[in-house]
Amino acid sequence: RSVALGAPWISPEDSVLxxxxxxxxxxxxDTKGHFVIQSTAEDIQDLIRSNRHRRATEVWRSLESIILNETFGIDCYNVLLPQKFGGVGKRSVGDDDREVLIIGETSHYHFNPPQTKLERLMRGTVSETLQIPAHVRWGSQREQVFEAIAEDFMKPATSTVELLLNSTDLDxxxxxxxxxxxxxTPGTVRWVENLRWPGREDYLAAPRVGMGSLGILE
Incomplete structure (x- = not known):
């Protein structure tokens, strides 16, 4: 038996750093942009360590805006995803950007508003497939949900992973x-290697194994 954690937001501090x-x-x-990003990330680290988690979430939102500006509108979920480019100057963060940044989404969704696309999917294909009555309309409450968890969003969950490792037989x-x-990945590696569990030393000493699919190195 096992549990898989896919791109898990387990240690916000390690991720933003x-x-x-x-x-x-x-x-x-460039190095100037790196300095601004790193300085803000360190501010977030200080807030987390002083248990000011809601404020850490607010600064995290501002850091996402900084990244949008410094990278000219990178997609934070696939950094190589092609983006529209309006010129050589840095972008100012507008209302549409702020709306999606509230829940941690960035310019990929700025150019293709997620709610419109998602509403079309949910109210169209999904509703038809599931035979949902016309009077039942899907709606997005994502901003309200994110606001409700703002206090917890920047809290680490490494203790939960350690509980799984120390108190269960799950892989x-x-x-x-x-x-x-x-x-x-670098942030994830950092918190994984710092987990406290009996198999830690064996894990760190284990040889690295390559992975492939259909004869192609992954």
């Missing part, structure tokens, strides 16, 4: 997307 280096190493920001599988900034 890895964003600046991730973007710099891939060439999406715990953690995976992330190589092109995902929000839960980028």
């Amino acid at each position: 890895s964003w600046g280096d991730f973007l710099l190493n891939l060439g999406f920001v 715990v599988i953690v995976y992330t997307g190589q092109l995902d900034l929000v839960v980028c």
Whole structure:
């Protein structure tokens, strides 16, 4: 038996602290942009460690806006996803950006508003397939949900993963997307390697094994 954690938001501190280096190493920001991102991430770290989690969430939102500006509108869930480009100047963050940044979504959705696309899907194909009556209309409450969890959003959940490792016989599988900034792999590696559990030393000493699909290296 096992549990798989896909791109999990487990340690917000480790994730945001890895964003600046991730973007710099891939060439999406210069050293000045890296400094601004890293400084804000360190402010978030201080807020988390002082248990000011709601304020940490607010600063996290501002950091997403900074990243949008410094990268000219990168997609934070697939950094190589092609984006519309309006010119060489940095973008100002408008109302549409702020709306999607509230729930951690960025410019991919700015150019293709998610609610419109999602509403079409949910009220069209999904409703027809599930034979949902016409008077029952799907609606998005995403902003209200995010606001309700704002206090908890920046709290670490590593203790829950440690509970699974220390108190159950479940295998715990953690995976992330190589092109995902929000839960980028370097940040995930950091908190995984710091987990406290009996198998930690064996895990760290284990040889790395390659993975492939249909004869292609993953």
